[in-house]
Amino acid sequence: MEANSRVWKLIARKISGELDRMETEELDRLLAADPELAAKVLAMQQATVSTSGAIPADRKEQMLQHILHQQQPAEIPPTPVRKLHQRWYWAAAIFLGLIVAGSLYFFQSQQRVNWSIVQAKPGTRSNVVLPDGTTVTLNAGSELAYPTDFMNSNRQVKLTGEGYFQVAKNADRPFIIHTATVDVKVLGTVFNLRAYPNESKTETALISGAVEVTIHRQKDNKILLKPGEKVEVDNQLTTVTTTRSGTPATATAATHTKPDIRIGPLVKDPVDQQVQETAWLExxxxxxxxxxxxxxxxxxxxxxxxxxxxxxxxxxxxxxxxxxxxxxxxxxxxxxxxxxxxxxxxxxxxxxx
Amino acid sequence: MDVSLLIPRIVNSDEQAFRQFFHLYSDRLFRFANTILQVPQEAEEVVSDVFFNIWQRRENLGAVKNINTYLYSAVRNTALNYLKKRNPLASAATIEEIDTPQELTVISPDKQLISKENLEAIARVINNLPPACRMIFKLVKEDGLKYQEAADILQLSINTVNVQMGIALKKISQQIKIGQYIDL
Known part of the structure; x- marks a missing residue:
């Protein structure tokens, strides 16, 4: 029993990075006699545990404004800032729906890109803070994948479903979001991207900053959006054109040689001027x-x-x-x-x- | 990002540095506060209070020896005060008395490597650790704090931290199925 607890103390120190050289040698000897335990220790050492659960980005900005200037946010927030108590209510509501997502990542080799996946299951929301400070609010039934080694790789993520992105500014490292139909390249901005697989279109709605949307079927056609604009790209037609080589094109598909692309202003509620594309956040x-x-x-x-x-x-x-x-x-x-x-x-x- | 480079700038009232500092710590501190309070709205208020005080007294920040210990301890104390406010008749709350089961969903980045059931079993073990043990485990393994820092924050001895980490890891290891999913 005494020996057993000694082993676990040493293992704990190893995994926590607290082991000194003498102890390292002692533990190595103990583990050499128990390969299965050694394998488990290695797995636990390489695993990272994370509980997601974050302060919503607009609440953070509010806090900072309060702390630094004691005034309202300077940037256009996704929601009007009229009633503070109401905003608290929503902040609480977001958290009730938020899945407290934790992840354990086990990596095998350094060469492969390991993707960490955060999901918001149906009926829930998930808030993700990426290592660069970018925040993403995932709508119900959505999934975001990012390289486990995010800081040392390009800032690239994959989205299925809908996400509200507040991308941390970094001019040297553009942030790219891949979806089934389009790729969106940004330098630091706030926007909503809706790319549900069971919907007919992929919609990129820009709140502030600038984004560049590339459609997979037309790599050279880059659409630059201005704040307050959105672009809708038809998913169905993209799929049809993609698969046309293998299967005979249908009559409707043949009439379209490229995906339908619509650029237009964001839709605002005539009463409260709220942007409809991001209303799901509330x-x-x-x-x-x-x-x-x-x-x-x-x-x-x-x-x-x-x-x-x-x-x-x-x-x-x-x-x-x-x-x-x-x-x-x-x-x-x-x-x-x-x-x-x-x-x-x-x-x-x-x-x- | 190196925090030690931000501190002198914050002392000199550099708002940009303070913002970076805030973003670096706010979510971690929020999660820590929420483990104690279990009410996200209150946990947010605690984080806001702590950063508010830091900015108000930023000229003192340069004298702080260990910023991790300083921040987490401030959150701990503020959160415990919130608990007391909630129930003024309760005796002084301590970390050990908090019982806060938390749901954790586990996602594997590589489904071939380890089965979903196995990861879920591991997450369940972590979630079912005794509160103090789980808090220590999360501070050390998730937030990357040193034993000494975790011990100072939770006002425990460094040996207790070591023993509790050992207990947590032993329980977790019992759930790891070697050879079945992990190819080492």
Missing amino acids: YKLIFREETFEQLAAQIERAYNVKIIFQDDAIKMASFSGKVKDESVTELLNILQATKHFNYKTVAGQIIIY
Whole structure:
């Protein structure tokens, strides 16, 4: 028992980087007699543990403004700063939904790029702070991958789903976000990138700074966005053109030789001037002339529910509106006010009929 | 980023340096405060209070011997004061009395290397460590603090820190399945 606790004290010191030379020799001798333990020690030494859970970037800016100047943020925040207590409420809400994501990384060799993955599962949010200080708020059902060795490699990440990025400025090292349809290159800026695989388009909405969007199918066509602008790139057509070599192109695909690209201003709420593209940060669900089917995909992500249509006609019904802080039932009741449909909950699934 | 280079600039009222300093520590300190308080809103307030005081008395920052110990201790004390405010009748709260189960989701960057179940088992062990043990483990392994720093912050002996780290690692190692997933 005495010997056992001695081993573990030494192992703990080794893993914590507290071991001196004499102790190193002692531990090496002990581990030489127990290869399995030696392997475990190596694995634990190479593993990094991290609990995610961070202060939202806009709250940090608020804190800094308060501490340094005791005034409101100078930069345009994603949300209006009218009521402080309301913002606290949202800060708390974000954390309730936040998955406390921790990760243990086991690396095998130094040559390969090891990717660390942070997920926001359906019904949750996740806040990520990258080693360079860049912060990303991940919307429900999204995933961000970054090299484990982020600081010593290029600033490159992969996004599936939707993220609100506040990229730390570093002119020498551009920050590149890869998605299935586009790559977005930035130097230091705030923007929203929406790239859900089950949606028809990839949307890059710029709040401040500058970004350069490259479409995979047209590498030489670089779109520069100005603050307050967004670009939508059609995912479906990109996919069609990509796969055309192997399969015969359909009639609709043949009429398009390149992805549909739309550049336009951000959409603002006529009442409170809030930017709609980033309204999800406040748990607002916004839909503009979307089919029920498209809307259902959003609801499934945001509430972690499964929606099944038993009536194909209602799938195509179009909805426009904005809801905030409603339960799924409340939301469905609101939708029922504009279009006729029924729903029931069976075995945790919502059936629309 | 080397903190020791930022400190003299902060003492000279360099706001940019203070901002870097804030971003370097705010999330770590937030997580530490949240382990004690379990209320993110309060944990944010604690972090804000601590940095507010540092900026107000920035001319004293140059005299701080160990910035890690200084910051974490300030957060610890402020957080314990919040706990006392919450329940004024409770006797002086200490770190050991805090029981704060935390959910941890574990993601493997390389699914071939170690199975998801195995990583989840490891995370479960970490989450189920006794509060003081888990706090020590996280300060040392996650935040990279020295034994002496963790001991000073939690007001424990350095030997206690060593013993608790040993306990934590022994439990974790029992969950690691060597040969099955890890090719060494």
